[in-house]
Amino acid sequence: MATHRVANLQLTLLCLWLHCGGLVLVTVGAAHADPKKTINRDAVEKDFFSWVATMEQNHQAHITADTAEMTFQDFNGGTLAAANTLVVGAGGYKTVQSAVNDAASGGSRTIIQINSGTYREKVTVLKGKTITFQGVNNPVIVYDDTAGSAGSTSNSASVTILADNFIARGVTFKNSAPAPPGGAVNKQAVALRISGDKGAFYNCAFIGAQDTLYDQKGRHYFKDCYIEGSIDFICGDGQSLYKNCQLHSIANPGSGSIAAQKRTGDTSTGFSFVGCTITGSGPIYLGRAWGPNSRIVFIYCNIADIIRPEGWHNWGDSSREKTVFYGQYKCTGAGADQSKRYGWSHELTESQAVALSSMTFIDGASWVQT
Numbered sequence: 001m002a003t004h005r006v007a008n009l010q011l012t013l014l015c016l017w018l019h020c021g022g023l024v025l026v027t028v029g030a031a032h033a034d035p036k037k038t039i040n041r042d043a044v045e046k047d048f049f050s051w052v053a054t055m056e057q058n059h060q061a062h063i064t065a066d067t068a069e070m071t072f073q074d075f076n077g078g079t080l081a082a083a084n085t086l087v088v089g090a091g092g093y094k095t096v097q098s099a100v101n102d103a104a105s106g107g108s109r110t111i112i113q114i115n116s117g118t119y120r121e122k123v124t125v126l127k128g129k130t131i132t133f134q135g136v137n138n139p140v141i142v143y144d145d146t147a148g149s150a151g152s153t154s155n156s157a158s159v160t161i162l163a164d165n166f167i168a169r170g171v172t173f174k175n176s177a178p179a180p181p182g183g184a185v186n187k188q189a190v191a192l193r194i195s196g197d198k199g200a201f202y203n204c205a206f207i208g209a210q211d212t213l214y215d216q217k218g219r220h221y222f223k224d225c226y227i228e229g230s231i232d233f234i235c236g237d238g239q240s241l242y243k244n245c246q247l248h249s250i251a252n253p254g255s256g257s258i259a260a261q262k263r264t265g266d267t268s269t270g271f272s273f274v275g276c277t278i279t280g281s282g283p284i285y286l287g288r289a290w291g292p293n294s295r296i297v298f299i300y301c302n303i304a305d306i307i308r309p310e311g312w313h314n315w316g317d318s319s320r321e322k323t324v325f326y327g328q329y330k331c332t333g334a335g336a337d338q339s340k341r342y343g344w345s346h347e348l349t350e351s352q353a354v355a356l357s358s359m360t361f362i363d364g365a366s367w368v369q370t
Contacts, residue, residue, distance in 0.1 A: 084108070089115035089139070096133075096141055097123045105129050114139040114171060124160045127196065131163065135170030138205075142174040148186030153211055157193035164197045164218075167369065172205040179209035179230045182255045190214045194238070198367040201225055209250065211235050215271070219362040228280075231256035232288060239269040241362045242276055249280035249306055257285035257313060261294040270295030270325075274357040278335060282306030288313040289320040297327045297348060299357045305334035311341040329353040 086092070086099040093099040096112065096119050103110035105128045116137035123141055125131055143158040150156040158175050173192040180187035191206045193214035205226040206213045212229035215238035222241070227234060228248040247258055258278065263269045271287075278301060285308050287296040314320045327346035328338060330353070338347060348356070359365050 085111045085113055087113045087115065088119070089117045095119060095121050097121055100125055100129070100131065103129050103131055109165075114141075118142060122158060122160075125163045125166060125196075127162050127164070129163045130165050131167075133166075133168040133171050135168075135172075135204075138170060138172055140172040140174055142172075142176050144176045145189065146177050146186060147188040153188040153190060153214065154193055154216070156188055156211075157190035157214060159192045161192070161194040161196050161199060164199075165367070166194070166196055166199045167201075168204050169202045170204065172207060174205075175208040175212065177209065179250060179252075181252065182231065184210075194218065194220060200368055208233065210256070215240050217269075219364075219367075221362060221364055221368055232258075232260035232290070234258060234271065235260040235262070235290060237262040237264070237267075237269050237291060238271070239267075239362055240271055241357075241359070241364070242271065242273045244275045245273070245277075247273070247276055247278045249278070249282055249284050251280070251282055251284040251306075253283060255284060257288040259287040259296050260290040261287065261296050262291035263293040263295050264291040265293060267293075270297070270356075270361075272297050272299065272356045272361055273301055274299045276301045278303045278306070278333070280304070280306060283308045285313045286311050287326055289315040289317070289324045292317070292320050292323050294320070294324045294326070297325075297329070297353075297356050298331055299329045299348070299353050301328075301331045301333075301336070303331050303333040303335035307335035309337070309340035311338070312345050327352070 086102060088096050088099050092115070096114060099112045100123060103112065107130055109130045109132060111132045111134055113134045113136060116139055118140045120142055122143050122145070141159055145156040145158070147153045147156050156175070159173050175189040175191040177187070177189035188211040189208050191208040191212045193216055195216040195218060197218035199218060200221045201223070203224045205228075207228045209229050210231035210233070212233040213227055213235070215234060215236035217237050218239070220238050220240040221243075222245055223243045225242070225245045226248065227245060228250060230249065230251045234247070249258065259271050261269070261271050276298070284306055286298065287294070312326045314324070321342070321344040324344070325346065327348045328336065329348035329350075355361070359368065
């Protein structure tokens, strides 16, 4: 996380940009003008700048309340206080789901300590339960359903989080279904699906192939996580911040994208990847427009030479080029080269990058917990 000094400098720059004569449209790369880019700017950036201004107002309010920065601590092992902890494995519950079923409802947080081991089961955390999954020595929850075997992409998930305020630390979520070739039907195989609001994941792993992490809806925070897949392996319509994560592609040629974001209409959703590392095989797109107003940005990321030069995909619908917002800011690595990116993608300004990489993007100061 940025230090207070850096954060304050960034915020000062953003304040100057917002308040010195109003919002200014900055044209990047004018020497390589593209008609599609001009149309896209007219249609998208007005909406984007309005959204940035709203986030900045929220961030200033958090600064005033002294809640703009948070500190995160990881659990170091051992058994937690018995009063609020259920233990899975090593003499405790035999399955994660049985512990979830016994967790209290109604707002009191239950910590489910999952001891080392592989738990082959499907797990669902229903609304009304406030739960932390605390892994000890990297436990794995795994199943192998697909959209075909389970009846839908949502139902294929090994773990489904419907509850708000869910937290996981040090747990691996896996779908072990084989990686499909590009264009295969009903082979989506989700490791974790989350549709609850205010979910946070620290030092977790998400392993699968197509649609590994279904970030379906809600505000979510992923820090120091490992996410592996082949086709659209981070997907959904979440409003989510991914910090310092490794995004590992096992794609074969023609296998889709790293992220497929599904924003539709005037909402605050989108995926922001900050300080992440992209590794693995390709070629693969950075992102695809699952929704007509899809938003995906990569900020300070290190990108291996596995990205298709054009960077992005319109989901076979050229009209989406006028309504999506895709961009990069100060990314490094051979795959970060933007010289051949489609004209309807963006090089973010510093002010945009500040807004999209702060906790304000997910209203995190009000709910991200230590």
